[in-house]
Amino acid sequence: MIEQETTVQTADGQMDMFVCHPEEGGPFPAVVMYMDAPGIREELRDMARRIGTAGYVAVLPNLYYRTGTEGKYGYDLNNVRDSEAELQKMFDVMNTLSNAGVVADTGPLLDYLKAHDQVADGPVGCVGYCMSGQFVMAVGAAHPQFGAVASFYGVGIITDQDDSPHLNAKDIKGEVYLAFASHDPWVSDDVLKALPGVMADANVNHRIEMYPNSEHGFAFPKRDAYDKPSAERHWERLFALYGRCLGG
Secondary structure: OEEEEEEEEEOOEEEEEEEEEOOOOOOEOEEEEEOOOOOOOHHHHHHHHHHHHOOOEEEEEOOOOOOOOOOOOOOOHHHOOOOHHHHHHHHHHHOOOOHHHHHHHHHHHHHHHHHOOOEOOOOEEEEEEHHHHHHHHHHHHHOOOEEEEEEEOOOOOOOOOOOOHHHHHHHOOOEEEEEEEEEOOOOOHHHHHHHHHHHHHOOOOEEEEEEEEEEOOOOOOOOOOOOHHHHHHHHHHHHHHHHHHOOO
16 A cells, blocks of 8 residues: 655645555546645544455545644544533534535645546546535535545535535436435434435435434444444445546
8 A cells, every 4th residue: 555645735725635546557537635624633544445456546535624634633532522611613614614625625625636656547536524515525526536435424515605515416427325324313304304305306216225223324434333334334335436537
């Protein structure tokens, strides 16, 4: 595995990111992995590595680059589950992000991938977890390069705001896979009921799936909610999607 920590210039500064891909057999299709609310950490790098070992250039951007670098976001990640104060600090940082901001940051990232000597020509994939469910839907609509869009227990996909990603779902050119936990306080039943109709009306090639006996965060190995059968299904579905849409 070839690994690199690098940066890309955006309109607001230098966005740092982790990039990995197999040592041999390239060039490879590219996949952008959008982080969850806790931010960049080794757990996410390991998940990016698993994408890389399957035959992709995996890119994990630090969406909080305007705030700080890994471990320097202004909250103690080790205590966010035990301290209301630290949890609120994390939410404050999370709320600095917007769909428009992530869409804008993704433009230079895609330019970086286009120039990368190990990235194959063709569509790009993306995957988002938790807070980034809304972001992958937004970038999928804004950037036609995305041929495969995946979200796991994604939040904010349907809101009452003017920038709600579902409003632009009709512009998504690629295939969409949306997976949700059977028990998730962060995704309302109203959203789950509305999504099939929203996606059908948008005429998007999609699949929506509920994972039984699972909770929000089931794919993260270091979470209390980690569920190995659900996590492995998540990998199976993700790689099947990329195989259909990206090759590799």
